[in-house]
Amino acid sequence: MTHDHDIVLRPTPQQTQAALNPPAGRNGGDLVVETLQGLGATTVFGLPGQHALGMFDALRRSSLSYVGLRVENNAGFAADAYGRITGEVAPLLLSTGPGALMSLAALQEAAAASAPVLAVGSQVPSAGLGGGRHGYLHELRDQQASFRDVVKSVHTARTQSQIPSAIAAAWESALTAPHGPVWVEIPQDVLLAQTELPVVTAMDATPDEVVPRPELTAVAAHLLANARRPAIIAGGGAVRSDACGKLLALAERINAPVVTTFGGKGAFPWEHPLSLQSWLEDRHTTDFLEDADVLLVVGSGLGELSSNYHTFAPRGRVIQIEADAGKLGSNHDCLGIHADARLALSALLETVEPRQDETAPERVRTVLAAVRERIDAQELTLEQRLLASVREALPDTSPSFWDMTILAYWAWSAFDARHPNTMHSAQGAGGLGYGFPAALGAAAADPTRPVLAVSGDGGAMYSIAELATARQYELPVTWLIVDDGGYGILREYMTDAFGEATATELARPDFVALAESFGVPAVRTTPESLTEDLAKSFAEPGPSVVVLPAVLRMFAPTHL
Secondary structure (H helix, E strand, C coil): CCCHHHCCCCCCHHHHHHHHCCCCCCEHHHHHHHHHHHHCCCEEEECCCHHHHHHHHHHCCCCCEEEECCCHHHHHHHHHHHHHHHCCCEEEEECCCHHHHCCHHHHHHHHHHCCCEEEEEEECCHHHCCCCCCCCCCCCCCHHHHHHCCCCEEEECCCHHHHHHHHHHHHHHHHCCCCCCEEEEEEHHHHHCECCCCCCCCCCCCCCCCCCCHHHHHHHHHHHHCCCCEEEEECHHHHHCCCHHHHHHHHHHHCCCEEECCCCCCCCCCCCCCECCCCCCCHHHHHHHHCCCEEEEECCCCCCHHHCCCCCCCCCEEEEEECCHHHCCCCCCCEEEECCHHHHHHHHHHHCCCCCCCCHHHHHHHHHHHHHHHHHCCCCHHHHHHHHHHHHHCCCCCCEEECCCHHHHHHHHHCCCCCCCCEEECCCCCCCCCHHHHHHHHHHHCCCCCEEEEEEHHHHCCCCCHHHHHHHHCCCEEEEEEECCECHHHHHHHHHHHCCCCCCECCCCCHHHHHHHCCCCEEECCCCCHHHHHHHHHHCCCCEEEEEECCCCCCCCCCC
């Protein structure tokens, strides 16, 4: 009897001849880029540095497209967005020490958002490894230790023969549900040394699927079919696993209202009769979900933002579908189903009995009306008008990337993403500077459609250097900068808590003139002309900047 693992693929005579006579002039860096190509990569992001030059030299002998950013953290954000948009591994090439460490904030966001980023960093020469304090440039006693608490897995290659296997293992780890960033490091001398190893050909690093246990889905199907007031919370896992169609089918079969988390924007149609939209930071929504006798949570760990700052206390039975086993039951007792969301919802659809409930749409309308009444009473018409203007101007299928800024916090709750996997923000880790470089990564993934980035003036200053990247690669990104003269949300927080704000007011440049100095067209807009100015920018090729001077306010929280 023959088993799959007994099958040996024998090389053809042509393959044997090519392997015996590899082209001259290759180094360890070639093994890196050949392995990435063999695994299916087409685009890499990064920033060169002294110890990583072997990899960057090899790029010119490859078919990989390279997108170079000006700061390693921004390169990481771009790779993060590429991974989110495509669902494919996004390679990120980095140098040692400061270059590597500059990527950590971006890799933390990728980890929180389950973006498959494969960071390949160089190391000091092999003789300097082991913490011996030899004084090499960029030397760290244990560079891996800085990454181990951030990424999914750490991989090393100390010899050239180890490079393909290390990168393939990292690739598989990045794509194993839940997706996430991984770290590979290779010493400088290993990357620079000439190699006589054969050219790396196609490799297979396909991960195993995370399949639900049938006894668990059977219990879940029974609970949902017999529930009186079921409800569903759909998180980012529903989007990443391409489970949105199955989510819709299940919700309609059991007549269960659905609310999407901020990471799950677009997972469920915004205007559907069963859609509670995304008003998670609202007590009316929290009360409704607490009243559910069976609550199905799909692809969410019910963390701080998804639980209205941990004020959510479900009274009914909770079923949690989650690919990250560490999140199962981490915040609430549940029937935990460790599985990819798409596979688990498929299993439920095969077994769950239809459930009739003509009251569900009316209960949804009641909640949404109460939310609207609460927001309208706060007289925040400017903020709602601006969000509506962005929605009107942005093409339905265009992705948007939102920095940590007040307009983005409104968008988390109030923006209709219209399509799955089109709205992304840095709400996973919460770091500034995400919006613009992430939008560049999305544009590199698909330059045929315009991309929107939204930042405040404080967050924009983290990314100004990438205007040069946008111009160099002619990436179709429109960058909306809301200029309120400082860190607007921190100004609100401090004023509310202490009566006045400290360290929140910022000197800033003339953003229009600054963008134009990079050769990027820019315009200063108003709330009245925002829709028109954005639409013009989206219609033009290449990058553009739209600056909106405005002081915005957040709606009042309900968790305090």
